[in-house]
Amino acid sequence: MPASDIYAVADFCLIPMGTGESSVAEHIAECQRILEKSGLTFKMHGYGTNLEGPWSEVSKAIHDCHAAVHAKGAPRVATDIRIGTRVDRDTPVGDGNDHKVKRVEEILARDRAAVS
Numbered sequence: 001m002p003a004s005d006i007y008a009v010a011d012f013c014l015i016p017m018g019t020g021e022s023s024v025a026e027h028i029a030e031c032q033r034i035l036e037k038s039g040l041t042f043k044m045h046g047y048g049t050n051l052e053g054p055w056s057e058v059s060k061a062i063h064d065c066h067a068a069v070h071a072k073g074a075p076r077v078a079t080d081i082r083i084g085t086r087v088d089r090d091t092p093v094g095d096g097n098d099h100k101v102k103r104v105e106e107i108l109a110r111d112r113a114a115v116s
Helices: 025-038 053-069 096-115
Strands: 007-017 041-045 048-054 075-084
Touching: 007 025, 007 041, 007 053, 025 041, 025 048, 025 053, 041 096, 048 053, 048 096, 053 075
Parallel strands: none
Antiparallel strands: 007 048, 007 075, 041 048
């Protein structure tokens, strides 16, 4: 990662519009194929996808998802994106989102142990 590129942890929800179908699963599957090829760490969830890596690569992957979904026939695509960065400590590549979840789970486990 170039020194000028910031490690980013993103959550995005890509919404194909104007497809004439109530399900957008085929379009979302196309985006997931793009993410698989990107080499970035990602995880799809019920209402979007967590994605992490260098900011420029994360942005490019989301751009490429838009292009692929348009190519699949969606005349419009809207995307909500949340991106977090952190420079006060190193984030191991691929561990940004998992570390956040693990930390909260540890706190909850500690609380349950204290009640027992």
